[in-house]
Amino acid sequence: MTKSELILKITSKNSYLYHKDVYKIIDTLFNCVTQALKNGDRVELRGFGTFTTKLRNARIGRNPKTGDPVAIPQKKMPFFKMGKSMKERINS
Known part of the structure; x- marks a missing residue:
């Protein structure tokens, strides 16, 4: 599954969410995880x-x-x- 497919899946299951908002959330999540790993931190979900x-x-x-x-x-x-x-x- 690609990032775009993930965004489409989330927006199709949650019709009240806009594509651009979900994109920003996913992009922010990935950036936060990447930055934490770059700093040597551990990310536990x-x-x-x-x-x-x-x-x-x-x-x-x-x-x-x-x-x-x-x-x-x-x-x-x-x-x-x-x-x-x-x-x-x-x-x-």
Whole structure:
């Protein structure tokens, strides 16, 4: 599901909400989660899951065209752990 599809689904289930308002809410939510992760914070949405970042160590990779070694720097990677109730809803 894309962001646009999510917005359409929310507006179709809640006819009193305008598309532009739902867009602003979804966009603000994503920006807040992104900023929190960028700051090293953890974002927990009860019943849904937890967003965190994990540090990926620097390593030596290979250029797929030439096979030459390439240094890949250390970086933060986003990580999502599904909540217990979400797992139960998906697997029932």
